[in-house]
Amino acid sequence: MTLVAAPLALAAAFGIVTFLGSGAATGAAPSEPVDGAELFATQCSSCHGLDGLGVEGRGPTLEPEGEASADFVLRTGRMPMATTDRQAHRGPVRYSEEEIVALVEHVGMIGSGPDTPNIEIEGADVSNGGELYRLNCAACHVASGAGAPIGGGRQAPNLLEATPTEVGQAIIVGPGSMPVFSEFEPQELNDIAAYIHEALTDDDTTSASRFGGAGPVAEGLAAWILALIPLVALTRWIGRPKDGRDHPEDAAGPDGDDGEPSIDDGTEDSELVST
Incomplete structure (x- = not known):
């Protein structure tokens, strides 16, 4: 038994060493650079x-x-x-x-376009970023950053999935229908990216519990519905029939159909006297 097991053990050990050596050599081989x-x-x-x-x-x-x-x-x-x-x-x-x-x-x-900006949101002025966003971005991306149709079959995309670097890139290159905002200073880019990342994304302004994150069409429809409910109720209350105004027959007096007393002209009495 011992004579048979010894060659088998040596063969297994040789196989393990060979496998580990080839694996180490493969892992250590540097990957070729991409052309x-x-x-x-x-x-x-x-x-x-x-x-x-x-x-x-x-x-x-x-x-x-x-x-x-x-x-x-x-x-x-x-x-x-x-x-x-x-x-x-x-x-x-x-x-x-x-x-x-x-x-x-x-x-x-x-190309001759700009390089990727170095966006740093640490220590950025979120308040200033919010002001810049509302002045330059909210018209298309709406106040919540959820995006909305802008006409011509185009749509301003949702910004809540964008990284701060992607926000800075989009501002300076103007992808798609977006205009190029080349006038922003590097710190202003940081402020806008910080506002989108911290005030909009982290606060989850598009959740169902926050009104104002569904876009202008849905928000406008909701506003109309909220305004129409009390208006319809007021109209129905004003149009409700009123006694004495919409039912004159109920107000007629015993002497006439129109509620006015009848006038006795004395004709009947004069006929009796002449007879």
């Missing part, structure tokens, strides 16, 4: 062209874009798009972190 130009050619050129200058009927030129724009659309899952005739919406991210970094660097060499 941004090659990835762009295989994943993006069908719409934007190999040179990034766009393909007519498929995709726009990337000349006015930059690293901030590319990083925004890739990290929010807005790119790649299945079709270009619709508004890009937030979706699942399609690329790894290494691939996103490589593509962003490549697009940065093609």
Whole structure:
């Protein structure tokens, strides 16, 4: 028994050592860097062209874009798009972190747009951010940040899923129908991002218990309903029949149908006397 077990034990030990050694070697091997130009050619050129200058009927030129724009659309899952005739919406991210970094660097060499801003919400002025938000953003994204239709089949998206960096990127690049707000100072970007992240997202202003988070259409409908209820009740009370006004027959006196006493002209008595 001992002579048979010894070779088996040696073989098992050799197999374990070989397996562990190969695993360690595989784990230690550095991953190859992602080639941004090659990835762009295989994943993006069908719409934007190999040179990034766009393909007519498929995709726009990337000349006015930059690293901030590319990083925004890739990290929010807005790119790649299945079709270009619709508004890009937030979706699942399609690329790894290494691939996103490589593509962003490549697009940065093609376009002249801004780089990603360094957003720091720690110590930002949330009150100032709220004022700036109400003046510049609430008209489309509504006061709660829930977003709303803006016409032409377009919609201002919900901001509560955006990270502070994505908020800063959107402000300076103007994705979709959003205008570019290039006049904001870096600290103002921090203030707006902090307001959205802390005052809107953390406070959950779009929950069912908070009025004002459903958008202008639903909010306007609710306001009309709340105003119409007392108005209908008042109208019904005013239109209720009143005795003496809407039922004159109830007020008629015993001497006449209209409630007025009858006038005796003495005709009957004069006939009796002449007879």
